[in-house]
Amino acid sequence: MAAPLAGSQQAFAREFYLTAPPETMPKLKARLMANENPYGISPKAREALVKAVDLSNRYAWMEFGELANRIGEQEGVARKHILFSPGSSDILMAAAAYYTQNGDPSKPRTILTCRPTYDDLLERSEAFGAKIEAVPLTPQYEYDLDAMKARIGPNTKMVYIVNPNNPTGTIVNPQKLEAFVREVAPKVPVFLDEAYIDFLAPAERPNTGKLVAEGLNVIVARTFSKIHAFAGLRLGYGLAQPDTLKALRQYTNNNFGVSITTLMAGIAAYEDREWQTYCRTENAKVRDYTTKALKGMGYEVIPSFANFLLFPIRMKPKTFENQMWANGIGIQTREFGGQPWCRVSIGTQAEMEAFLAEFKKVVG
Ligand SMILES: Cc1ncc(COP(=O)(O)O)c(C=O)c1O
Known part of the structure; x- marks a missing residue:
């Protein structure tokens, strides 16, 4: 199932979740495409x-x-x-x-x-x-x-x-x-x-x-x-x-x-x-970890104050996005300034390790 290339949350839902037959939905091991909180409610x-x-x-x-x-x-x-x-x-x-x-x-x-x-x-x-x-x-x-x-x-x-x-x-x-x-x-x-x-x-x-x-x-x-x-x-x-x-x-x-x-x-x-502080602290910790790992692989990451990261990729966005989704990692891509970008939400430490492992495979 091809993943969507969308510019907004609503377009994303429209193009994909609302139109794809449920049986074709990819099984994700990390949901990192909608900036959700992976720790759940308090x-x-x-x-x-x-x-x-x-x-x-x-x-x-x-x-x-x-x-x-x-x-x-x-x-x-x-x-x-x-x-x-x-x-x-x-x-x-x-x-x-x-x-x-x-x-x-x-x-x-x-x-x-x-x-x-x-x-x-x-x-x-x-x-x-x-x-x-x-x-x-x-x-x-x-x-x-x-x-x-x-x-x-x-x-x-x-x-x-x-x-x-x-x-x-x-x-x-x-x-x-x-x-x-x-x-x-x-x-x-x-x-x-x-x-x-x-x-x-x-x-x-x-x-x-x-x-x-x-x-x-x-x-x-x-x-x-x-x-x-x-x-x-x-x-x-x-x-x-x-x-x-x-x-x-x-x-x-x-x-x-x-x-x-x-x-x-x-x-x-x-x-x-207490729960808000826990989520904020964990998010910052895992965001730092992911930023450092991507930088270590030679990627420029925009310093983020939120629960997602944006960084430029060196593949066609649609190809990259489809391969990541096929490998069980839900992310989004953008294209601006003539440059393709990956936007990845900050999940748990384990989810980000899975993201990095699949990312390495996809970008070669
Ligand atoms: C910047 C921004 N504003 C608003 C929303 C809307 O979110 P919700 O309707 O879940 O509050 C989102 C969702 O991701 C967002 O990223």
Whole structure:
């Protein structure tokens, strides 16, 4: 079975998982293609999930408030600043819909970003008729905030920043990001996709909750899919001004896409700092190991702050990808700057050893 060559998670699912006959799906010994958390959900979240099975006949009501209170306390925002969703994808899609649909439809609409980045919001915006204005990343593969600022114009409907960026794993300097938001948000809404922010130690993260609390027009998207390992359970949230959330709600199920079981598990996971630290520490350790091993084989690896690595390969991407999948290693490839790249998620130590062993065989 040929593996897909896709630019975004949704395209990936569409082209492959949803269309391939199940019997042709490769048996993977390492699932390193979707930046999942290989350690699983926190034991406390598991316990809460099992307990919540007895609530399955109920809609979630005040339980949203319970999680919102905890997030609000941590982020320094009020409950009115929080909107829940089944994963952060729904927040991304709602923003794509709203910012490309509102206002005068005869006027051109542009979403400003840097590329390569996470394409789901951008592809959806394009589907709604918007134009994507993408500034290249810096030579260090970081978002180029100065170049973006210079490109803001009358048609810019939203600025989209992924931090840490996917697929490069790079971050923007927190002070620079905060200064950028303070300058730009009074003119154009700034969307900060922080799916991987929890892989930074708390002290290294930009304080984007504070920017929301200050009243700035910024939308912060967070997910439980990564550090909390809820990719399958589906939980995320957006932080923004109440009137922005009111607008985004028109394009979502207004919290109700989240099941009570997921929500109860989410509350326990959010509280379990020990498990978050464990996942962050293990990820960093295994990421270092994999980076060193690839460098030892003569590959340049972009220093990553997330749970994946991007490095240039010397094979046709499709050929490389198919061979890795056929050997039981799920990865993704990209092509940009005339260069093929491998994006590999950080699995367990054993999974990365399997990845390296098969990688050696495939590249010869
Ligand atoms: C940058 C980024 N944003 C958002 C998402 C959406 O994830 P989810 O819908 O699981 O929260 C992903 C998924 O991999 C991602 O990489």
